[in-house]
Structure formats: C-alpha cells, structure tokens
Amino acid sequence: MKKDCLLIVAWVGATACGVSATGPGTTVLENARLRMVFEKETSPVLRALVPKPAGTNVVSADGSPLFALQFATTNGQPLTVDSRQAARGTAEVRPDGDGQRMRLTFEGFTSAEGVRVVLDGRLDADAPFVRWAIAVDNPGRLPLRTVRFPYVKAAPTLGDPGDDVLIGPAFPGVLIENPAKNWPETRLLSWEFPGNQSVQFCAYQDRATGVYLASMDTEGYGRSLTVEKQKGALLLYQEYRLPEEAAAKWSGPYETALGGAAGAWQDTADIYKQWAVRQSWCAKTLAQRTDIPDYWKAGPCIHTCEVRTYDTNRLCSGSYYPLLADHLRSLRERIGGPVVPMLPGWENHRRWTGGEYFPIFDEERAKPVLAQLNGEGFRPFVFLSGLYYTFKNEGRDGGDVPGWEQYADSLVIASETGKPKIQVLNEMTPGQGDVWRRHSYVFCPAAPGTRAFFRSVVDRLHALGIDIVQMDQTVSGAGVACASAEHGHLPGPGLYQSQAFRALLADMRQYGKSLSPSFMLAHEELHEELIPYLDAFHTREHRERWWYRSVPGARGIPLFTYLYHEYAIAYGGEGPHAGSAKSPTIVREMAVNLVTGKTPAVSVWSYQTAMAKAHPDQIRMLRNHQGLLATEARQHLILGRMLHPLEFAAETVTLKIGKSPAPFLERAVLTSSWQSPDGDVGHCFVNITDRPQRASLSLDARGAATWPTADIDLIRADPAARSPLTRGAKLPHAYTLELAPLEAAFIVLRPTGR
Structure with missing residues (x-):
C-alpha cells in the first residue's frame, strides 16, 4: 500500500458491532442513534454525520476536516493547519463491548514539519455522540497556540431553513433562529470560558436532524465553542487554549463530544444533562442543601434601589437612607411578599468603585437604617465590584481613590509592562455625552493577600448588618490572566484562573457563614462550575435583544434553568425597571422571571419615586409571582426540575x-x-x-x-x-x-x- 494513502483496519467481529464499510477507503462508525462516515483522501475526512432516525447527513457536501491547529508566527498572523493538509493518515476501528472505538492519525503536514495528530473516539451502544480525545506530537516545539477539535463543516441549511436553529450557552441561554436568513454571508460567534459560556455545549439543528458539540471539562480550562458562517457552510468547533510555552507532546486535558441532535432545544439539552448531573457541581439538589438560608428559598423579591440621589446633571445630591424604610414597607405591602433591597451606591466613593469601600456612603445615617431594615426582615444586599480596585474615577463625581498601594503584591501583573494591569471601564450613558469611567487594578485570585482583603470586606459589611453580598463584574467566572511569578501560579493564562477564583468564593462564603448563618454569596451571571460555591446567581433571563442575546435572529431560552434549576437558585437580575407608563414589555419581563423559576425582581435604581408610581399592571405581575410562591407552587418554581x-x-x-x-x-x-x-x-x-x-x-x-x-x-x-x-x-x-x-x-x- 502506498505511504500517502489511507490505511483502513477493521478487526474481526467489527461488522457484528455495527461497523461496516461502504466501499474501498470508507469506514462507517454506527450505532442505533448515529452514523458517521469517514472517507479516504490522503488522510481521513468526515464525509457524513447522520443522526437517526432522520437519516439526513448534516455535513457539507464536500466533506469536513476533523481538526484545525493554529500556530503563532513572526508576523503576528496565525498559521492554520487542518486535517486535510496531512499527507498521510490511518483509520482503525474495533469493537469495544457493546460499542466501538476508533483511532485516526494524521501526519506529513508541509507547513508544520514533524507534527502528528492522533484522534481517539468511543461510540457507546446507545449514545447520540462520539466521545473524543486528541493528542499532538510536536517534536520541533512549534508555537502551537490553539487546537480546534472537534471541528465539523456542516451544510448551510438543514432542509427547510425556516426551522433551523443554533443553541448557544450564552449565560441563561440563547436560540438563534434561521441563521441562513438572519446572518450575513460571513459571521462568527464564540462562547468562551472564561467568558460568557455558562455550560459546555452548542448545537445546530432542526426538528429532524442536526449537530451536537460539547466539551467535557470538569476543571475549568480555557476553552470556547464557536459557530462560523461561511459561504456554503456553517462551521462548528470546540477550541482548546494551549500554554505559550510549546511542548513536544500535548494531549487534550478533557474529552469532547460530537454527534447528532434533533427535536426541540430541550431534547438536545437532555443529552448534555445526562453528563452534567454526574459532575461535582451537581452533588446536591437545592432541596438537599442546608447551607442556603431558608429565607432565600422562600423567593423574596429583589428590589434594586440606590441609596444616593442625583441632581439634573446626574451628580450626587444627597442620601436616600432616610426614606428607604418607608419605601420598602410600601413595596412589600403592595406586592404581598418579602423584599430584599439591593443597594447600589453604598460604596464610599462613586457607585461601582471597588477597593476602598469603607466607610460606606452616608455611614452615620446608614447604620441605624440598616439595623431597622434587618429588624423588619428586609435583609440589605450589596454588590462588590468584583476583583477590581479602582484608583481613579473620571468624570462625574470623579477623583483619585487612595489605598491600592497596600495591596500591590496581590494585583494582576500585565505581561506587556511587568506592572499592575489597568482596566478602564466605560460606564457612560450612550448619547448623553457625560463621562463616567473607572480606572482600576485587578486582584489576582491566587495571590495570598486577595483572600485577606475580601475577608476584611465581609467582616466590615457584617458589622454594618449586611450579610448578603454579590461578587459582581466577574461575569467570566474566573480571574484575569496574570504574569506574576510571585502568586503561586505559572505566569500567563492557566487553570489557576478558574480554580483560584472558585477557592476565593469558597473562602468568602465559608468565612461569611462563620459570622452569620444568614450570610449569602451571589454571583453575577451563570457558570455551572460555580454552583457549589454560591448561594445564588444573578441573571437576566428576562432581557432580549441585549448583550449576549443581541446577535441577529437571537431570542432567549432558559437553557441554564432547564439544566440546573433543581441545583441552583437564580434571581431575576437587577430586575425589570418599574415605571408609570403602561408597558407590555415590562409586564412580559416580569412574567418571564415567574415562568422560568427565578425569584421576583424589580428595579428603580436612582429613580426611587418610580416605585410608588409603578403601573398597576407591573404590581399585578409581581403579586402573581409572590402569590404563587406562597403556595405549593414554590416547591416547583424555586426547588423543582x-x-x-x-x-x-x-x-x-x-x-x-x-x-x-x-x-x-x-x-x-x-x-x-x-x-x-x-x-x-x-x-x-x-x-x-x-x-x-x-x-x-x-x-x-x-x-x-x-x-x-x-x-x-x-x-x-x-x-x-x-x-x-x-x-x-x-x-x-x-x-x-x-x-x-x-x-x-x-x-x-x-x-x-x-
């Protein structure tokens, strides 16, 4: 046999296990739910991926590469090498119990000399997907930066494109309808971790057929899921992020899945859930968890009400603390249920100024009010500005913020400068021309001093009577990559970003609960890995055409809720904004929070009088929510699956x-x-x-x-x-x-x- 052709090896008994050949150079991997056809070119090519019983091939007519490697180059443009560029390859398949195993090899890459790639797959008897592992031999230590695998080039439409959808893991979940129509000819969308990837699968499907792609990472490595529309095809791939120092041998640190999908989006989520509920973050259901306070499981309404007032130029003009208790009593009476006030602007400096939080704004008047609120069962709630330590506020109510120097040893170091990394967050209101920027350093979660800092914050909040705290603005679910060699991690991106962040949350939560059994720790936006380390998630299930649901054709689906509702409580974000005008949109937002099993929420921010003027339709929907939670429906809407x-x-x-x-x-x-x-x-x-x-x-x-x-x-x-x-x-x-x-x-x- 010539060296540049595909070697097909089938062990005795393979046909009895559902593996069959359709012709010279072709191998079929098959069970009752899936058929995958690999065909000879110079190396293996995926020619067909056929979910059953539909029998429809979802792979592009010209076949699909199986992986793509990206190498760094001296000109800054990555060099991409895919499996079709291999001069030689083999495919071996054999029975394995009731299933099959496959090995594919690729070598002879002209632009990546010496590189050899091995793919190992396992198809269980009744599985809808193949579990894959990848290894790369790189004896020349070429600067390999990313590995895209699995990688599938799918057909641009699946029959009638009108019911084609993409299912995406963008925080609460997104469904992108008819990408053939709604997306331009070229479009790329990635869900990354750290980032907006809350769970580890995506899919491209209609009611009859489709593609399922998933990571199976239990540790928290850097990764992404991507869909990319090209002329005549839709690409889907999972991406591994590699260390900057190239290794002679690299193996994917977790398995991945590539298979079929069909039906409603919930049917595909069921495939992922079978794996997900066996992971450590699903060790206990909410009904089994005694570490989450009962008052939170009762489903209080989270009310976002700022403690600062502002003049017509949006400059701080005074304090709302003197009016806060009456405000909350009125709201509780009108909606007929418990209220937890989330208090923006509580910080020493301008709203969202991290780091030097104390003394809190208007502290002398705040102390008796906070004590009064606790005495009346309102339980004050504040957000921390994540891992940020702000050193300068620019624009309205701006100025320098002291104190960061004492924490310099715990800050993220930028690889470019060797100095503390600076993050500038622009919070200007679009179209208003005002300036409101934050200039901040960032705590490294692995640095020893970081835990001490956050413990001190929890201490001082507890002394004020505040025992509900949210780690806000850490929506990525991990820390920022740090170039320091003094924090106990290797410089640069790494697994420590997620592991140290989870350890920090665990320490904050354990310490807070040692001070008060009523202590609660929440997190802005959803990540499955964080479930055991938190009491609650803040999410925006009710929002549409915004941020992670802003791409053409997108609308929200309660994907995270469907997967994890019985394991994690999520509240309705900062909530729909109360207003005096009749608004079917706001009513819908409140209804979405109800029907998707969130705790109720409503906001006024610094427009505090808006709550008293809220339209009766909005009050009615909040009363609906509280009314059902006062019945046995709570067992379903808060604790149920x-x-x-x-x-x-x-x-x-x-x-x-x-x-x-x-x-x-x-x-x-x-x-x-x-x-x-x-x-x-x-x-x-x-x-x-x-x-x-x-x-x-x-x-x-x-x-x-x-x-x-x-x-x-x-x-x-x-x-x-x-x-x-x-x-x-x-x-x-x-x-x-x-x-x-x-x-x-x-x-x-x-x-x-x-």
Whole structure:
C-alpha cells in the first residue's frame, strides 16, 4: 500500500458491532442513534454525520476536516493547519463491548514539519455522540497556540431553513433562529470560558436532524465553542487554549463530544444533562442543601434601589437612607411578599468603585437604617465590584481613590509592562455625552493577600448588618490572566484562573457563614462550575435583544434553568425597571422571571419615586409571582426540575424590544412545566395581555412520572387560592384553562390518593 494513502483496519467481529464499510477507503462508525462516515483522501475526512432516525447527513457536501491547529508566527498572523493538509493518515476501528472505538492519525503536514495528530473516539451502544480525545506530537516545539477539535463543516441549511436553529450557552441561554436568513454571508460567534459560556455545549439543528458539540471539562480550562458562517457552510468547533510555552507532546486535558441532535432545544439539552448531573457541581439538589438560608428559598423579591440621589446633571445630591424604610414597607405591602433591597451606591466613593469601600456612603445615617431594615426582615444586599480596585474615577463625581498601594503584591501583573494591569471601564450613558469611567487594578485570585482583603470586606459589611453580598463584574467566572511569578501560579493564562477564583468564593462564603448563618454569596451571571460555591446567581433571563442575546435572529431560552434549576437558585437580575407608563414589555419581563423559576425582581435604581408610581399592571405581575410562591407552587418554581413544556395553541402578541425596528413576537400565554422534589408535576401559565385568554390543554406528567391516574388541583395566583379540578383522572387529561387579563395560574398533578 502506498505511504500517502489511507490505511483502513477493521478487526474481526467489527461488522457484528455495527461497523461496516461502504466501499474501498470508507469506514462507517454506527450505532442505533448515529452514523458517521469517514472517507479516504490522503488522510481521513468526515464525509457524513447522520443522526437517526432522520437519516439526513448534516455535513457539507464536500466533506469536513476533523481538526484545525493554529500556530503563532513572526508576523503576528496565525498559521492554520487542518486535517486535510496531512499527507498521510490511518483509520482503525474495533469493537469495544457493546460499542466501538476508533483511532485516526494524521501526519506529513508541509507547513508544520514533524507534527502528528492522533484522534481517539468511543461510540457507546446507545449514545447520540462520539466521545473524543486528541493528542499532538510536536517534536520541533512549534508555537502551537490553539487546537480546534472537534471541528465539523456542516451544510448551510438543514432542509427547510425556516426551522433551523443554533443553541448557544450564552449565560441563561440563547436560540438563534434561521441563521441562513438572519446572518450575513460571513459571521462568527464564540462562547468562551472564561467568558460568557455558562455550560459546555452548542448545537445546530432542526426538528429532524442536526449537530451536537460539547466539551467535557470538569476543571475549568480555557476553552470556547464557536459557530462560523461561511459561504456554503456553517462551521462548528470546540477550541482548546494551549500554554505559550510549546511542548513536544500535548494531549487534550478533557474529552469532547460530537454527534447528532434533533427535536426541540430541550431534547438536545437532555443529552448534555445526562453528563452534567454526574459532575461535582451537581452533588446536591437545592432541596438537599442546608447551607442556603431558608429565607432565600422562600423567593423574596429583589428590589434594586440606590441609596444616593442625583441632581439634573446626574451628580450626587444627597442620601436616600432616610426614606428607604418607608419605601420598602410600601413595596412589600403592595406586592404581598418579602423584599430584599439591593443597594447600589453604598460604596464610599462613586457607585461601582471597588477597593476602598469603607466607610460606606452616608455611614452615620446608614447604620441605624440598616439595623431597622434587618429588624423588619428586609435583609440589605450589596454588590462588590468584583476583583477590581479602582484608583481613579473620571468624570462625574470623579477623583483619585487612595489605598491600592497596600495591596500591590496581590494585583494582576500585565505581561506587556511587568506592572499592575489597568482596566478602564466605560460606564457612560450612550448619547448623553457625560463621562463616567473607572480606572482600576485587578486582584489576582491566587495571590495570598486577595483572600485577606475580601475577608476584611465581609467582616466590615457584617458589622454594618449586611450579610448578603454579590461578587459582581466577574461575569467570566474566573480571574484575569496574570504574569506574576510571585502568586503561586505559572505566569500567563492557566487553570489557576478558574480554580483560584472558585477557592476565593469558597473562602468568602465559608468565612461569611462563620459570622452569620444568614450570610449569602451571589454571583453575577451563570457558570455551572460555580454552583457549589454560591448561594445564588444573578441573571437576566428576562432581557432580549441585549448583550449576549443581541446577535441577529437571537431570542432567549432558559437553557441554564432547564439544566440546573433543581441545583441552583437564580434571581431575576437587577430586575425589570418599574415605571408609570403602561408597558407590555415590562409586564412580559416580569412574567418571564415567574415562568422560568427565578425569584421576583424589580428595579428603580436612582429613580426611587418610580416605585410608588409603578403601573398597576407591573404590581399585578409581581403579586402573581409572590402569590404563587406562597403556595405549593414554590416547591416547583424555586426547588423543582424544569421539564419539557406543554404545547398548546396561543395567541401571538407583538412587542417593541430594544432598538430593532423588527417586532418581537411572543405567546400571549407563557408556560413552563416542573417536577417538585417530592415528585409532583406542575404546569405554570401566565397571561401577559390585558385580554382574557383560553388555553386548551392536554395535561400529563411530561414523561417525569408514569402514573396511570392523577389528582389535579388548580392554584390561582392573586389572590392565592387553590381548588381541586379532578380526582383519579386518566392521563393525559383534557382541560380548558380560562385566564383573566394578566392572571397567573399553576396546575399541580400528583398520583391519585397521595
């Protein structure tokens, strides 16, 4: 056999295990759910990826490379080498129990002399994907910077492009509809860790077929998932980030997955969840965790209300502390449930000024007010400005901020300068022409002095009566890469960024709880690895056409909630902004927080009088939320597992969201389905319109239980009232739900007689 051809080796018995050849130079890896065809060129090429039972190949007509290597060059432009550039390759496949194993090799790269790549795959008997590992021999120590694997060049459309979607792990989750239509001819979108990647999979699919791509990293390495639209194809790849010092041998530190996807986005999330719930961050459910305070599990409304007032030029003009208690009492009475005030502007200097937090703003008047709030059950809550130590505020209420020098040994060092890294955050309001910039240094989470600093912050907050703290502005879920050789880590990017950050959170939380069992630590935005180290997450499930959901064709999906709701509490961010005008958009935002199982939230920021003037529709939706949480629906909406939602016909409403002129289409009745810790099944419904709505339902247990019959109750939210619908009903059970304008309801199913 010639040296430059593909060697195919099939062991005896391979055909019996579902591995078959379709012709010379072709190998098929196959089970009951997936078929992958590798074809001879000079080295293996992925010719087909076929999820079953659809039988539709999702790979581009000209086949797909299997990986791409990126090397640094002297001109600053990376050199990319993909698997098709290998002059030689082999493919070997053999049975492995009820499944198969495959090995692919590639060598003879003209532009990467001496490099050899080995891919090892395992397809279990009933798995929808192949688990892959990659190793690179690099005897010349060429400057290899990134490895893109798995890598698949998919067809530009999957049949009718109208139902094609991309599923993305952008914090709470994003669904990008019809990328063939909504994206330009070339477009690239990456979800990175550290960064906005909250979970480790993405997919490109329609109801019948598609591609599933996932990392399986349990440690927190630098990585990304990318979708890239090119002319005639859609690329999907997972990227490993390598150390700057090249090694003669490198192996991927975690496995990856490449396989098929189809159905609703929840069907694909189910594939990932089977792996995810076996990881350390899912060791205990919320119902099993006694370390999270009961008051938080009750689902209080998080109310963002600044303690500073401002004049017409947006300069600080005074303190809101004297009016705060009355403000909160009024809100609690109007919405009918507990309130936790989040207090922006509490810091010594301007809002979000990190580092020199104390003495807090207007401390002498603040102390008795904070004590009063605690005495009345309001539990004050503040954000820390993450790992930042601000040394200068520019613009409004600006000036130099002292004190950073005493922490110089704990700051991130920039590789370019050998000095503390400077981060400039521009918080100017677009279009207003004002200046509000922060110039900050950054704590390295691995530095010994960092823990001491944050313990001191927790100490002083506790002394003031503040025991709910959020690590804000660390949305990446890790620390910043640091070039110091004095912090106990190798200089440059590395695993320490995530591991040291998790250790810092664990230390803050343990220390805070040693001071008070009521202490809580929250984090801005979602990361699966952080679940055991926190009491709560701050997320913006309700936001659309914004930040991580701003790409063309994007709309939100509760992906993180679907995967992890029974393991992690998330509150509704800084909340929809209360206002006096009638706003279907704000009502929808509040309803989204309810139906996706967030704790309620509403904000006024520094427009404190807006809460008293809030439109009755907004108060009604907050009362809906609190009303349901006062019933057994809380077991589902706070502690339960999200299930596939019921499907039923509903009116479509048109909303104006963001700056886009395109209408945002939403269902008039939002819905979700749940399973409580004790096994009951619940269905939530919220009418977001000011018109009565009717839903013709086929009630069942959503596959979470196999009861032949069920007792069914209906809970109305405001005022909270429960009534039996039927007893011993055979499932599925037909029922027509009538909802008044802006009404919320919850239907509970339990086994007959329990």
